[in-house]
Amino acid sequence: MILCIGQSAYDITYVIHEDLIENQKYRIYETMECVGAPATNAASLCAKWQEDSALISRVGNDLYGEKILQTLRAQGVDTRFIKELEDFKTPVSTIIAHAENGSRTIFNCPGELHPCEFQYPSSCDVILLDGHEMEASLEALTRFPDAISVLDAGTCKEETRLLGAMVDHLVCSQDFARQYSGITIDKENPQSVVDTFVSLRKLNKKQIVVTLGEDGLLYGKGNEIIHLPAFKVKALDTTGAGDIFHGAYAYGVMKKWDMEKILKVASATAALSTEKLGGNVAIPALEDVEKMIKKE
Template sequence: MSILCIGQAVYDLTFPVNETLIENQKYRIPERHECMGAPAANAAYLCGSWGAETALLARIGNDLFGQEIVRTLKTGNVDPSLLYLDQEQATSISSIVVNKQNGHRTILNSPMKEQAFPINSPKKKPTTILVDGHELNAALEVINHYPEAVSIMDAGTYKPELAELIQAVDYLVCSEDFAYQATGIKITLEEKEQVKEVFKQLRKLNSNQLVITIGDKGCLWQDQETIQHFPAFNVEPVDTTGAGDIFHGAFAFCMDQKRSLEETIALSSAASALSVMKIGGQTSIPTLDEVTSFLAENS
């Protein structure tokens, strides 16, 4: 088995604050935290550190941030050989402000400009492919080249130009924001018919398996004609950065192990819950043993 993650790799600089920021003021943040980030990169790190044979297909710049991303991936047992070293652009970085009172984060991302780039074949045929919506050409090329692989999309934001990719994947695992942007309907769990309508409209975009993550309310998925709800675990958040990335990474790991969808969602939810109790994205990824123990204690 082999997992291939395709998309964005970013270097994160996180600044925890305990007050409302006011324009034209200076703030000293002694607790600065930095680590690798972005959906595909964080998911790849989780899968590799959990013992799956994993590679990341992404772009980085020829700079110190790019070098640090490569170093981090290696510590997580992720194959970095598919990374494209862009000589013309700087590595994508994010400045993240975390509200210490509730753990909520605000992200300022400076991305690399989207462009086609040469794609190397992975050393081993992937059995599971996770895409995050970035590097669209590469994602479509790989999914079409390995049609037998289970494909999963981490769909955080709805963009019409991603229609072909959205339709192509076996599992569309989207955020509440994506669902609202695509359907115009706000999800209210108590409104059963409203939730059914959201799934009905999303099925026009992807007729395969749908999962919707709804933050601290858990997630929804459809089991035949029945919509199921898995409540979120009750934890005290420190930093929500990367929680979705970690959910999707655990989801890909479980799919690669051929676990049931219900078990996959439970384990992914537990991994995500544990992650928000620590600061940072990649640095908050729990071990598989930690997640398994947490699930046993919170069954």
């Protein structure tokens, strides 16, 4: 079973076809609403791909919280460990998706976190953390020492640095790598890649992956640093692509695939998800991912 721990949110996406200018009015004709947030999207993917998945998270006792719970239950995610709280407002993200280049700008209202006592499953095989719900993350790592742990490290903050040193797989964004190491990865400067990995290996000596968006990713294999190019697609909306990547990564870890297969599947899955509007609703079928890989 794959246990995902972190944030749940409700995403409301508005599609634009031109750059925004302040103090102007715009008419929006395309919108999308769906559940979101890193750990939540990852749990959804694992369930859609017929793997047992559970989510430890929190929502408010409100309309958006109920929509999240209903959606996850329909997808087959084990929601028994999601706290529905009276004194908490479900996080909502307003997302501006630029249809011409696939970029997205996210405005997240996270809700005010208070200490919360979570329940845990009796066992799990893989733990995926997104850096939210820190106490639950640490508790799970302690409770399930034999589980393989994966961290989705989007930004470098105290929580992700601490968890990054504890997990088996540190899968971080280029932003995290730059913020932690102080080095900007330049594909024209191989030494910047080497120096970045030297710095990251001081944090985590196990498995490191750095995602580079449309430039693919870098991962460590022994003393080597290997570049895996991104799959080429026409992106409509990149919302949730990273979350979906991490969900597919955790799925591959659960299946005991080798790193090359894990990363190819995760990369193809994330790429396919950008061809549709929205994050959670754009999770592709595993069969479509496999077809894409065969075409490459």
